[in-house]
Amino acid sequence: MLLGQYDYSIDPKGRLNFPAKFREDMGDSFIVTRWLDDCLVAFPKEEFQQMAQLLMSKGITKNRDVQRFLFAAATEVEPDKQGRILLPAKLREHAGLDKEVTIIGNMNHAEIWNTQAWNQRQDAMDTESIAQAIDALDF
């Protein structure tokens, strides 16, 4: 279970620390790719392969643009001995990652945000609609 929020900064070499608490769940290497709302997503390899399999099983020419969205941007990363990962420039660009970065846990995957963008999104959240969505769970 990936939970919590962690703030890091990208160093001059482009390296980004990845939360120590996430490493066990994420495995030795994992997949980072584009995600919605201009952030990045990190999936354990198995989860990603499972999703990829589902997508490919629809047909190699079906959902071509979805395949391209997910796979062309994806990269397999392996944290170094200190636990840092190196993201391709394209991915950093997509999520507007320059210096301050926030990584959040989201149960089975992690999200990587520009810290400022994350904070803005948090501030803009409408608690009433969130309350309604929780109620709709019938929990």
Added chain:
Amino acid sequence: MLLGQYDYSIDPKGRLNFPAKFREDMGDSFIVTRWLDDCLVAFPKEEFQQMAQLLMSKGITKNRDVQRFLFAAATEVEPDKQGRILLPAKLREHAGLDKEVTIIGNMNHAEIWNTQAWNQRQDAMDTESIAQAIDALDF
């Protein structure tokens, strides 16, 4: 697993670098042919043979135009010691490859694009419909 996006340029001798990360999956030599959306596709030899076999098993007179589309344009390429490939003029023409080229991974195959055409396609992608397609996977 072929993943990621790589930008290269065709040099004056017509050589095109092929991503180092793809070489293991693609094998010593692989097949490049025409593909949909005006790009080229590169399949590992085994994958291509498998697809060809499936196509031919439908009957030699069935899908004649599909056979012609895929096989007439196909070429087997073998990267040089630096990892570069040489594409026939017809194929370069089909994908409008002149100088700037983008190669993307798509799990079991790679796609070769004119960089500008690729960027336009990316920009034209509608994230909402991508989100719907991902949800439809029931992942």
Added chain:
DNA sequence: TGAAAACCACCCACTTTTACCCACATCTAA
């Protein structure tokens, strides 16, 4: 048919990027 031109496979050289290693400050928990 023969010479010039084009093509291609095979080298080598150089620059940039990445991977791998070590050092150290800070934090956490026993």
Added chain:
DNA sequence: TTAGATGTGGGTAAAAGTGGGTGGTTTTCA
């Protein structure tokens, strides 16, 4: 208080990417 874990910075060797030379073969054209 101290040992281990965590986060940050930097040095260095290897890999990746790019450019070009050379010699042999094929193609072109007078």
